[in-house]
Amino acid sequence: MLITQKEIDDCVQRLADSISLDIKTKFMNNMPVFIIVMKGALFFGVDLLRKIQLPVIFDTIEISSYKSSMISSGQIEIIKKESINIKEKNVFIIEDILDTGNSLKFLIDYYEHKGAASVKTIVLINKQKKHSHDIIPDFSGISVDDKFIVGYGMDINDLYRNLPYIGTFH
Numbered sequence: 548m549l550i551t552q553k554e555i556d557d558c559v560q561r562l563a564d565s566i567s568l569d570i571k572t573k574f575m576n577n578m579p580v581f582i583i584v585m586k587g588a589l590f591f592g593v594d595l596l597r598k599i600q601l602p603v604i605f606d607t608i609e610i611s612s613y614k615s616s617m618i619s620s621g622q623i624e625i626i627k628k629e630s631i632n633i634k635e636k637n638v639f640i641i642e643d644i645l646d647t648g649n650s651l652k653f654l655i656d657y658y659e660h661k662g663a664a665s666v667k668t669i670v671l672i673n674k675q676k677k678h679s680h681d682i683i684p685d686f687s688g689i690s691v692d693d694k695f696i697v698g699y700g701m702d703i704n705d706l707y708r709n710l711p712y713i714g715t716f717h
């Protein structure tokens with residue numbers, strides 16, 4: 548056990564509060580679109596959106612970079628695209644972990660290329676390591692050491708996503 552259910556819930560509440568404030572000060576005339584990055588950010592995304600009490604919309608994208616292993620392949624593949632139109636929208640990407648940064652870099656470029664008015668990033672877990680891209684999430688939850696973790700959406704070979712807490716895998 549690394550992060551308890553209570554710690555996750557408190558963290559998600561803090562993130563929801565600061566994101567709500569950001570929306571109220573900047574985006575009330577063009578409400579944002581949240582993109583949950585499947586499958587890792589599913590649990591986090593749903594809990595976060597439930598705590599944002601504003602009329603926002605969301606969609607999902609599924610990408611993969613880990614080919615059934617604990618090492619990032621670096622190659623990102625889109626498995627399922629979002630279905631709503633992103634043009635002129637303020638996009639908030641919801642990710643589970645910032646590890647190498649390859650996934651977020653790919654997604655930021657992808658939504659900018661689609662003509663988003665702005666692209667912001669939210670990550671629950673920020674791994675303490677040098678990311679291969681200079682990515683600083685706009686909203687970041689908990690920093691952890693560079694260890695492989697599972698639970699609360701995060702997996703090893705698609706297992707352990709349904710653990711209600713976050714643990715290290717050995």
Ligand code: IMP
Pocket residue numbers: 587612613619642643644645646647648649650651694695696697701702703
């Ligand atoms: P990045 O592209 O290297 O930043 O990796 C981001 C993606 O890799 C995340 O969206 C996760 O799905 C996955 N990932 C990275 N580290 C872990 C981990 O410790 N446990 C489970 N998944 C991870």
Ligand code: MG
Pocket residue numbers: 584585586587588643644
């Ligand atoms: Mg992921």
